[in-house]
Amino acid sequence: MSQPFLIGEAMTGGYGGGADILHGCTIAVERGEIAVIVGPNGAGKSTAMKALFGMLDLRAGEVRLDGVSLGATSPQERVARGMGFVPQTHNIFTSMSVEENLEMGAFLRRDDIARTIAQVYELFPILGDKRHQPAGELSGGQRQQVAVGRALMTQPRVLMLDEPTAGVSPIVMDELFDRIIEVARTGISILMVEQNARQALEIADRGYVLVQGANAHTGTGAELLADPDVRRSFLGG
Ligand SMILES: Nc1ncnc2c1ncn2[C@@H]1O[C@H](COP(=O)(O)OP(=O)(O)O)[C@@H](O)[C@H]1O
Ligand SMILES: [Mg+2]
Numbered sequence: 110m111s112q113p114f115l116i117g118e119a120m121t122g123g124y125g126g127g128a129d130i131l132h133g134c135t136i137a138v139e140r141g142e143i144a145v146i147v148g149p150n151g152a153g154k155s156t157a158m159k160a161l162f163g164m165l166d167l168r169a170g171e172v173r174l175d176g177v178s179l180g181a182t183s184p185q186e187r188v189a190r191g192m193g194f195v196p197q198t199h200n201i202f203t204s205m206s207v208e209e210n211l212e213m214g215a216f217l218r219r220d221d222i223a224r225t226i227a228q229v230y231e232l233f234p235i236l237g238d239k240r241h242q243p244a245g246e247l248s249g250g251q252r253q254q255v256a257v258g259r260a261l262m263t264q265p266r267v268l269m270l271d272e273p274t275a276g277v278s279p280i281v282m283d284e285l286f287d288r289i290i291e292v293a294r295t296g297i298s299i300l301m302v303e304q305n306a307r308q309a310l311e312i313a314d315r316g317y318v319l320v321q322g323a324n325a326h327t328g329t330g331a332e333l334l335a336d337p338d339v340r341r342s343f344l345g346g
Contacts, residue, residue, distance in 0.1 A: 112176055113137035114298045115192070115267045117161045119170035129168065130156045131322045136300070138267060138315065143289070143299040145330065147306040147343060148319035154302040155197050157319065158271050161300070162194045163187050174267070189217055193265030197272050197302070200256035203245030207236050210244050210255050214262030222262065229258040232288055250281035257288070267298040274305055286312055307344050310334050318343055 116137035123130040130153045138144035146154050159165045161172055163184045172179045174190055184194070201210050211229055215222040230237035233254040239247060244255050253273050260268055273289070274282040282305060290312055293299045303309035310316045313330030318339060326339050333339045340346060 114140045115161065115172075115174050115300065117157065117170065117172045120157065120160050120167055120172070121169040122160060122165050122167040123156075124165065129322065131160060131165075131167075133170065134160075134319065134323055135170075135327075136161065136317055138298045138300045140298055141293055141296045142314040143293050143301065143312055144315040144317065145309045145313035146300070146302045146317045146319055147304075147309065148317075148325070149343075152319040153322035154319055155271055156322070158194070158196075158269055158300070158302060162192060162269060185217070188263050188265070191264075191266035192269065193260035193263055193267070194269045195256045195260045195271060195273060197275070201244045201252055201259065204243055206241050207244050207247070207255055208240040210259050211236075211262050214259035217263055225262055225264060229261055232261075232291065233258055248281075250277040250285065253277065253285060254288075257285075257292075261292070265297060267300060268292060270299065270301040272302050272304055274303065282308065307334065310344075 118135050120131045120134045121129055134157055136146060136157055146157065148154055156165065160167060163179065163182055174192065179187065202213060211226050235251055236254055236258060244252060247255065257270065257273060274285050286308065289299055301309065310330040310333050316328060316330045316333040317324060318326035318333065326333055326336060
């Protein structure tokens with residue numbers, strides 16, 4: 110990997126003045142590829158995503174987008190530069206309609222957003238059917254679609270998803286993964302944290318196992334799935 114599209118390299122840092130959570134952690138994704146971060150609860154997966162998105166001050170290491178160091182660039186500026194982020198929690202406005210959520214997602218844009226809204230409804234047809242319904246009334250899987258759709262409204266070049274399939278059934282998970290693959294095929298890089306490690310690594314071009322804020326294993330999804338250590342410790346054998 111000479112020049113990944115997005116890379117957080119040797120990231121070290123924590124929250125406020127607190128202890129370091131990330132210890133020299135490196136995460137990268139190539140153009141149009143799917144990278145997946147797995148690891149135990151509390152490993153720092155969400156923290157690594159926040160660091161990449163500029164929500165954490167790094168004490169060492171750096172984040173580069175398309176070869177450009179982002180320094181202390183704000184999350185809003187990172188969105189303007191092509192990063193989309195769906196956080197693990199509170200990722201939709203429940204009292205607003207589906208369509209209002211999508212419109213909110215486009216807050217930085219000054220051009221016509223109708224085409225992008227139509228594209229989101231093509232990707233997730235159920236959202237078109239429910240466009241006037243409050244997002245809070247949707248099922249868990251549909252809410253995650255709203256969250257992903259909202260992030261797509263800024264036309265990101267890299268889409269970061271923190272546990273997009275949390276709390277959904279296996280069927281809904283498969284469906285969501287299929288849609289995520291579809292997004293990647295349009296050339297958008299995907300960086301995703303997943304609890305469903307085995308299924309996520311199956312669709313991953315690159316996988317990262319994080320343990321205690323550090324890289325424990327890195328490889329292609331297939332390599333990690335075949336690694337006896339990874340299987341025993343993180344995939345249930
Ligand atoms: N906002 C926060 N302030 C302080 N510590 C936090 C915050 N969020 C997470 N942490 C701590 O950072 C560590 C890693 O958490 P997190 O990145 O959420 O792990 P994961 O997403 O892998 O489950 C945990 O010890 C957690 O308690
Ligand atoms: Mg997390």
